[in-house]
Amino acid sequence: MAENSIHVQIVSLRKIYQTRREEIEAIRNVDMAVHEGEFVSILGPSGCGKSTLLMAVGGLLPISGGSIAIDREEVTGPRRDTGVVFQSPVLMPWRTIEKNVLFPIESLGLRIADYQDGAAALLEMTGLDGFADNFPSELSGGMQQRVAICRALIHNPSLLLMDEPFSALDAITRDAMNQELLRIWQEFQKTVLFVTHSIREAVFLSDRVFVMSPRPAVISKIVDIELPRPRTLEIEETPAFNVYVAELREAIEG
Amino acid sequence: MARTDEGGVAAQITSQAVTLAPATAISIAILVLWQVIVVVLKIPEAILPTPTRIFDVMVERHDLLLQHTWPTTVQCIYGFLLAVAVGVGLGIMLAFSRLFRVGVYPLVIAFQVVPKVALAPLFIVWFGLGMTSRVLLAFVIAFFPMVVNTFAGIQSTDPVMIRMARSFSASRWTIFSKIEFPTALPYIFSGLKIGITFAVIGIIVAEFVTAQEGLGYLIVFSEGNVDTPMLMAAIFVLSVVGVILYALIVLLEKLVIRWDVGQQL
Numbered sequence: 257m258a259e260n261s262i263h264v265q266i267v268s269l270r271k272i273y274q275t276r277r278e279e280i281e282a283i284r285n286v287d288m289a290v291h292e293g294e295f296v297s298i299l300g301p302s303g304c305g306k307s308t309l310l311m312a313v314g315g316l317l318p319i320s321g322g323s324i325a326i327d328r329e330e331v332t333g334p335r336r337d338t339g340v341v342f343q344s345p346v347l348m349p350w351r352t353i354e355k356n357v358l359f360p361i362e363s364l365g366l367r368i369a370d371y372q373d374g375a376a377a378l379l380e381m382t383g384l385d386g387f388a389d390n391f392p393s394e395l396s397g398g399m400q401q402r403v404a405i406c407r408a409l410i411h412n413p414s415l416l417l418m419d420e421p422f423s424a425l426d427a428i429t430r431d432a433m434n435q436e437l438l439r440i441w442q443e444f445q446k447t448v449l450f451v452t453h454s455i456r457e458a459v460f461l462s463d464r465v466f467v468m469s470p471r472p473a474v475i476s477k478i479v480d481i482e483l484p485r486p487r488t489l490e491i492e493e494t495p496a497f498n499v500y501v502a503e504l505r506e507a508i509e510g
Numbered sequence: 511m512a513r514t515d516e517g518g519v520a521a522q523i524t525s526q527a528v529t530l531a532p533a534t535a536i537s538i539a540i541l542v543l544w545q546v547i548v549v550v551l552k553i554p555e556a557i558l559p560t561p562t563r564i565f566d567v568m569v570e571r572h573d574l575l576l577q578h579t580w581p582t583t584v585q586c587i588y589g590f591l592l593a594v595a596v597g598v599g600l601g602i603m604l605a606f607s608r609l610f611r612v613g614v615y616p617l618v619i620a621f622q623v624v625p626k627v628a629l630a631p632l633f634i635v636w637f638g639l640g641m642t643s644r645v646l647l648a649f650v651i652a653f654f655p656m657v658v659n660t661f662a663g664i665q666s667t668d669p670v671m672i673r674m675a676r677s678f679s680a681s682r683w684t685i686f687s688k689i690e691f692p693t694a695l696p697y698i699f700s701g702l703k704i705g706i707t708f709a710v711i712g713i714i715v716a717e718f719v720t721a722q723e724g725l726g727y728l729i730v731f732s733e734g735n736v737d738t739p740m741l742m743a744a745i746f747v748l749s750v751v752g753v754i755l756y757a758l759i760v761l762l763e764k765l766v767i768r769w770d771v772g773q774q775l
Contacts, residue, residue, distance in 0.1 A: 311673075316676060316677055334679050335679075336679055338677070339677075340678075342674060346671050348689065348692065349769045349771070350692045350768075359675075359678065360678035362684070362688070363675060363679060363680040364679055391769050391770065392769075411678070
């Protein structure tokens with residue numbers, strides 16, 4: 257997909273947190289270019305600043321230096337063409353599943369009636385049809401995170417930002433969610449920026465994996481994952497898959 | 511997996527009746543014991559009348575009791591509503607304005623240390639013996655838990671939830687009305703439940719002091735006449751009023767808060 261135009265362009269990004277005692281350099285110097293429709297993972301150890309990077313791309317954190325551009329426009333705050341999925345589902349417990357999915361529509365000041373069919377379609381696609389009128393507390397963790405994905409997609413954003421969305425789920429649910437995410441991505445052809453600390457997850461999902469070093473973060477390696485698509489879980493047993501895993505493990509540990 | 515609790519109202523009432531059964535049995539036992547002790551020990555009526563005697567008074571003098579129940583109830587509701595408006599409003603202001611937090615909150619706390627009941631004579635000086643003084647006393651006693659609970663409830667909002675809303679370009683108003691306020695609602699209802707019982711206390715104390723009308727007035731009047739059966743009948747009716755007002759708030763809470771607040775509070 258290298259011939260596609262650049263969707264997200266990060267140049268010399270720097271992020272410094274000011275605490276009471278000291279300055280913490282979370283991100284030293286990151287350059288990234290993500291193409292349209294590409295699935296890119298940012299892989300790194302916990303606390304390496306990869307979530308910080310993602311939140312900065314989402315316009316949710318101010319940056320200390322460099323620049324982030326989406327569709328060649330400088331990011332100055334949250335954008336309407338971006339959908340974010342967080343580590344926890346952060347569903348509103350007082351809203352039904354359907355109303356949770358439609359929250360971005362209200363928040364963006366769009367007409368709810370125009371998106372109700374879309375919400376129903378998303379819920380059906382993620383196997384949540386029949387749960388529209390349930391409350392979040394009645395759903396399992398995996399189902400709640402699927403609702404969060406539907407919510408991130410409801411306003412049809414071109415860029416999906418995902419911050420370790422499946423890290424709180426058990427391994428079996430996580431495998432299922434990864435497959436589902438690929439199915440959704442293939443259907444909608446959105447650009448996905450996916451943060452994870454799981455090497456296997458990154459290889460399974462991505463077109464390219466950016467490895468981030470521990471703080472202060474820089475991109476230490478970029479690996480193209482040239483595994484065929486569509487991918488199923490069986491691919492994890494192939495030698496090619498495990499070569500990528502080994503290569504990335506070395507990059508993280510080295 | 512449709513929600514099934516619509517069909518379960520009857521079952522819910524039955525299960526509540528079952529839950530209340532032990533308490534009801536103990537209450538009846540206490541009343542029987544009371545009756546027996548008073549009769550056997552020949553305790554004078556002016557000290558402790560029997561439950562049946564109190565019940566007789568409630569039946570025979572129901573018009574007098576009702577006549578005094580009405581102003582107590584109405585003024586209690588006025589004082590409570592005023593406390594809700596000011597308390598919740600101030601709680602919201604505290605959550606949003608640093609100026610209010612540094613400037614007003616310490617004063618609210620300091621004011622809470624004042625025994626509010628002691629203000630009753632002052633209110634009479636300022637507002638006379640009428641309804642205004644009584645409603646205001648109920649208000650000043652009831653409003654503190656509403657302020658504190660509203661403030662605490664808004665502050666308990668999950669910061670990630672706010673970040674989520676911001677990621678969808680939510681305005682400050684959207685964040686307040688669609689996230690912070692609903693988060694605070696269970697807390698606010700806790701405040702309302704405490705507040706309504708406080709409002710009843712405020713009205714009764716004010717009625718003791720102003721001595722114009724109401725169950726509080728009936729209580730001190732009966733005491734003056736050494737009419738202990740009437741005094742206790744008034745206390746009983748007052749308790750019933752308190753329970754009904756409290757139950758109305760619980761009912762409203764059940765109607766408004768239909769989600770599971772288990773993880774929230």
